[in-house]
Amino acid sequence: MPELPEIETFKRYLDHTSLRQKIREVTITRQRILKDVSLRQLAGALKNHSFRGTERHGKYLAVDVGNGKQMVLHFGMTGCLHYVDQDDPDSPYARMIVTFANGHRLDYANKRMLGRVRLVDDFDDLVDELELGPDALEIGADEFDERLRPHGGAIKSTLMNQSLVAGLGNTYTDEILFQARIHPATPVDALSAPERKRIYRMMRKVLRKAIDVQGEPDRMPRSYLVPHRHDGAPCPRGNGIVHRTRVAGRSAYYCPVCQPRPGRKR
Known part of the structure; x- marks a missing residue:
């Protein structure tokens, strides 16, 4: 999409x-x-x-x-x-x-x-x-944190909520969370302030890189998840294999080593 x-x-x-x-x-x-x-x-x-x-x-x-x-x-x-x-x-x-x-x-x-x-x-x-939130590349760090904190759902589905921030979908939320080393099912209210800030930084980094390559997954850096985004693929960091799960009814791809489930030590 x-x-x-x-x-x-x-x-x-x-x-x-x-x-x-x-x-x-x-x-x-x-x-x-x-x-x-x-x-x-x-x-x-x-x-x-x-x-x-x-x-x-x-x-x-x-x-x-x-x-x-x-x-x-x-x-x-x-x-x-x-x-x-x-x-x-x-x-x-x-x-x-x-x-x-x-x-x-x-x-x-x-x-x-x-x-x-x-x-x-x-x-x-x-x-x-349409009740769209701020554009994902225009929103500032403080406003992003203020809008994100009240949510209690999983971070992946929350980022895909267009009323929170507009522009993110299935693919790039996976990439953002991979770069931020956050499991996609992590509840928003379980995230620390440094983790929320890291998600914001990675959101901007990932979107800018994707624009640079004109949204073509095969042109994304090999260190990114997108070129390896299928079940059983090797983690681009060499830490394991990519797993597929479902979060709020949507497919999510992640590395269980880089992105351990909430409650497990990173």
Whole structure:
């Protein structure tokens, strides 16, 4: 599932390929991806205008259309963007196709149909409406600690709570906790202040590194968990093997040597 680093990569990709190009046509191949907007409304807002800029909050990408409207993209489990020549075959699972006057087009692809396209007047208002927490790369250390401390659930599922901090999902929470040497099932209220600070530092480190490699797991450092994130893989630190467990119904990968269960000595 695309998380903050992948969405930031999509943002930079769109900025590089698709800004300031007159939009000639908007095609929706599956109406289900539209949220609180009709095809007529979306096409009317985009056609003969151009994308002026983008902003991201957590897993949401907002595109300024330059007429007081913003198109907001959520990528669900499998979403991505493709900028191609207009005569190229449709991208696999293209659900929205924005054709530009320069002979190119931007395809919003979404295999599992869990992504959504919105049209809003103010992205900040949507962030508030969705009750999203601060962006994981924007939140400061003190605010992160203040927001984290009251929670009593497992640290992995808590970090994935988008109302606490926006942008983290299954993959990068595993990496953050591996780097912080914290077991994913550790209750938040059992964490010490130094452990919470370490989680914050590792969150910023991991997200920045993932953005550097454009969200491609195989390009992450071999000392990271992500390239080895499957049951039975060797721990990248050489301390054992990677185990798979479930935390609040979600898969979690960890090293039991580097990340002992709560109550066991590290």
